[in-house]
Amino acid sequence: MLERLKTGLKTFREVTYKRYEHIYRDLEATQDPHTLFIGCSDSRVSPDILLDSDPGEVFTVRNIANTVPAYENSQNDLPTVSSIEYAIEVLGVEEVVICGHSNCGGCAAAMGQSSKLDKLPFTQQYLKPLACVKEKIEAEPEITDAKAKARLMEKMNVIEQVKHLKSYPIVQEKLKKGELEIEGWYFDIKSGSVSVYDEKADRFCRSEDYQAVRV
Numbered sequence: 001m002l003e004r005l006k007t008g009l010k011t012f013r014e015v016t017y018k019r020y021e022h023i024y025r026d027l028e029a030t031q032d033p034h035t036l037f038i039g040c041s042d043s044r045v046s047p048d049i050l051l052d053s054d055p056g057e058v059f060t061v062r063n064i065a066n067t068v069p070a071y072e073n074s075q076n077d078l079p080t081v082s083s084i085e086y087a088i089e090v091l092g093v094e095e096v097v098i099c100g101h102s103n104c105g106g107c108a109a110a111m112g113q114s115s116k117l118d119k120l121p122f123t124q125q126y127l128k129p130l131a132c133v134k135e136k137i138e139a140e141p142e143i144t145d146a147k148a149k150a151r152l153m154e155k156m157n158v159i160e161q162v163k164h165l166k167s168y169p170i171v172q173e174k175l176k177k178g179e180l181e182i183e184g185w186y187f188d189i190k191s192g193s194v195s196v197y198d199e200k201a202d203r204f205c206r207s208e209d210y211q212a213v214r215v
C-alpha cells in the first residue's frame, strides 16, 4: 500500500475518527443524509471538503463529468440512477446538488479537446449524450476561444444534467410536493468559488449572492 495512504489511515484512526466518534456511534446502524451530491470523479472535487460536511450528511454519486442520464436513457447508467433512486425514495434527501467544475477532463473530451479519447472506447460511449451540449456551444458563433468554450461546456453540462434529473417521475413527484430542491453548481478550482445556477435568470450566480436572492 502506498505509504501516503497508510499514513492517512493512521491519522484517521487516531485523530479524525476521534473527532467524529460521537457521530459515527449515533449513525452506526443507519444514515440520514439531507443531501445527494452528484459530482465529477475528479480528484479535486471532494464533496466533504467543499461542503465542510460531517459524516452522514451527504450521500454521494460521482462519475466522469457529473452526469445523469435522461429518464428515457436510464438503463445506460444504472449505478448513477440506482443511487439517485435510493437517495430520493429510501433516504428521503431534501436537496440534490449537481456540481460541475472548471478544467473538467470529461467535458473537454466531450468537446473533442482531448486526444486521449481515441484510446478509451468505454469513455467515448459514455460521453456520447454530451454531444447535444457540444452542439449548442458550437452553434454560438461569437465564442471562438477554446478556453471559453470549455468553461461554457462545463456550465451548460450542469444545466443539461439538472434537466435530465427532472425528467424522472420520482423527482417530478417530489418537486411537485415541495419535498425536494435541485441545484446546479459550478466549482471554480482556481478561485475556490462555487456559483449556483439561477434558473429564472438563466445564469450562474456566486453562491453568496444566490443565497441573498433566495432569502
Ligand SMILES: [Zn+2]
Binding pocket: 040, 041, 042, 064, 065, 066, 101, 103, 104, 105, 106, 107
Ligand atoms: Zn470533471
